[in-house]
Amino acid sequence: xxxxxxxxxxxxxxxxxxxxxxxxxxxxxxxxxxxxxxxxxxxxxxxxxxxxxxxxxxxxxxxxxxxxxxxxxxxxxxxxxxxxxxxxxxxxxxxxxxxxxxxxxxxxxxxxxxxxxxxxxxxxxxxxxxxxxxxxxxxxxxxxxxxxxxxxxxxxxxxxxxxxxxxxxxxxxxxxxxxxxxxxxxxxxxxxxxxxxxxxxxxxxxxxxxxxxxxxxxxxxxxxxxxxxxxxxxxxxxxxxxxxxxxxxxxxxxx
Amino acid sequence: xxxxxxxxxxxxxxxxxxxxxxxxxxxxxxxxxxxxxxxxxxxxxxxxxxxxxxxxxxxxxxxxxxxxxxxxxxxxxxxxxxxxxxxxxxxxxxxxxxxxxxxxxxxxxxxxxxxxxxxxxxxxxxxxxxxxxxxxxxxxxxxxxxxxxxxxxxxxxxxxxxxxxxxxxxxxxxxxxxxxxxxxxxxxxxxxxxxxxxxxxxxxxxxxxxxxxxxxxxxxxxxxxxxxxxxxxxxxxxxxxxxxxxxxxxxxxxx
Numbered sequence: 170x171x172x173x174x175x176x177x178x179x180x181x182x183x184x185x186x187x188x189x190x191x192x193x194x195x196x197x198x199x200x201x202x203x204x205x206x207x208x209x210x211x212x213x214x215x216x217x218x219x220x221x222x223x224x225x226x227x228x229x230x231x232x233x234x235x236x237x238x239x240x241x242x243x244x245x246x247x248x249x250x251x252x253x254x255x256x257x258x259x260x261x262x263x264x265x266x267x268x269x270x271x272x273x274x275x276x277x278x279x280x281x282x283x284x285x286x287x288x289x290x291x292x293x294x295x296x297x298x299x300x301x302x303x304x305x306x307x308x309x310x311x312x313x314x315x316x317x318x319x320x321x322x323x324x325x326x327x328x329x330x331x332x333x334x335x336x337x338x339x340x341x342x343x344x345x346x347x348x349x350x351x352x353x354x355x356x357x358x359x360x361x362x363x364x365x366x367x368x369x370x371x372x373x374x375x376x377x378x379x380x381x382x383x384x385x386x387x388x389x390x391x392x393x394x395x396x397x398x399x400x401x402x403x404x405x406x407x408x409x410x411x412x413x414x415x416x417x418x419x420x421x422x423x424x
Numbered sequence: 425x426x427x428x429x430x431x432x433x434x435x436x437x438x439x440x441x442x443x444x445x446x447x448x449x450x451x452x453x454x455x456x457x458x459x460x461x462x463x464x465x466x467x468x469x470x471x472x473x474x475x476x477x478x479x480x481x482x483x484x485x486x487x488x489x490x491x492x493x494x495x496x497x498x499x500x501x502x503x504x505x506x507x508x509x510x511x512x513x514x515x516x517x518x519x520x521x522x523x524x525x526x527x528x529x530x531x532x533x534x535x536x537x538x539x540x541x542x543x544x545x546x547x548x549x550x551x552x553x554x555x556x557x558x559x560x561x562x563x564x565x566x567x568x569x570x571x572x573x574x575x576x577x578x579x580x581x582x583x584x585x586x587x588x589x590x591x592x593x594x595x596x597x598x599x600x601x602x603x604x605x606x607x608x609x610x611x612x613x614x615x616x617x618x619x620x621x622x623x624x625x626x627x628x629x630x631x632x633x634x635x636x637x638x639x640x641x642x643x644x645x646x647x648x649x650x651x652x653x654x655x656x657x658x659x660x661x662x663x664x665x666x667x668x669x670x671x672x673x674x675x676x677x678x679x
Contacts, residue, residue, distance in 0.1 A: 265521060
């Protein structure tokens with residue numbers, strides 16, 4: 170199974186600390202060595218890095234760990250191949266444009282017999298169940314709403330409906346963002362923490378590293394981190410319920 | 425005006441040498457400091473790097489100069505903003521998926537009054553004339569050929585037709601690739617060189633650096649480099665004619 174990491178904030182924040190721990194799961198503290206990727210929204214633009222090398226051995230992962238790219242929405246993924254060979258086109262996250270916005274998607278799990286009819290403009294380039302699911306999601310959203318994105322409550326309900334359809338085929342933990350919100354769906358395993366004032370120190374579970382967030386934040390900052398398994402040993406992580414879709418905006422899960 | 429660089433080869437080749445000279449035009453030997461970007465095809469996957477910092481100051485450009493990513497098709501761009509502010513979403517190259525392939529596009533020039541009706545699935549995320557032209561091209565290709573890509577001669581004729589329509593609005597030097605071929609159109613300024621056996625040494629025009637290609641190639645290798653102005657001082661560069669579209673496959677311009 171793969172591992173997922175996402176961040177959603179109310180002010181542009183770098184993910185260096187969390188990514189450093191996460192990247193160690195790509196070949197060191199865990200066995201996810203079939204590629205990795207990360208996408209950062211910056212305004213409406215996206216920086217997208219993928220590599221078929223293990224995150225622990227990748228010069229690009231090394232760059233990300235030392236280059237504080239500030240972003241409101243980030244999605245990262247470390248791959249353990251279940252379907253599709255180890256190749257760049259099969260590395261998550263995947264990016265497509267719809268409604269004049271980029272959409273970023275990553276998936277952890279394994280879908281069986283998921284072969285939707287893809288007759289719209291979104292086609293997989295690689296051969297993973299995950300990219301098929303992403304193309305299906307976008308095709309369905311475009312079929313339902315045409316050329317104009319609906320209001321958030323309507324969009325959220327549609328995505329909840331669609332991920333439930335996909336999840337009938339197997340495990341479908343997934344992250345999706347259009348740069349304004351982060352949608353996270355849990356089939357089996359996902360948890361989150363909201364870091365906000367008063368900030369404290371956090372210690373990584375995967376590396377002997379801690380950071381005192383009170384030194385690098387303002388009282389108004391709010392950062393939600395969503396991940397497959399907790400990244401730190403001294404913060405309280407909230408588990409998702411199986412089948413739950415949460416939407417994060419400005420660093421907070423929406424009720 | 426911006427600067428363009430592309431590479432098309434018959435064996436996966438790194439672009440470190442040519443990119444090193446090219447990147448110096450982003451803020452050192454020339455004044456193109458409003459961002460830059462590069463996209464590498466690797467199989468059917470794409471590595472896409474964009475940055476709104478000048479190439480000369482960018483840590484990501486530094487990585488590319490030292491990390492030999494091997495690719496059959498590469499497109500790079502250094503931006504001097506004419507339309508659209510300096511922002512990540514306005515950095516070339518742009519990437520979209522069509523027909524289950526990624527398409528990569530970069531443009532040098534300035535289009536006046538080019539406001540095509542974009543009612544298909546490809547919409548600009550940023551606000552440049554260039555991204556509008558790219559979306560128009562893809563929309564028109566999809567309108568003409570539906571869900572199935574045509575044979576190369578038909579595709580080439582369609583692209584030649586469409587770039588001529590766009591070029592009526594101004595300068596439209598452009599590079600386009602779907603990972604199998606590289607399409608290069610010249611309005612005003614573009615030249616190319618084909619490096620092949622017997623390989624010799626080449627000296628960069630923008631930096632005191634030379635490389636002896638005979639040391640790093642086999643007799644079967646063939647590499648076409650297409651660029652706004654010649655990158656080296658001791659190779660014979662062939663200029664495009666104004667209005668000319670060339671298609672490069674396996675390191676050779678197709679007749």
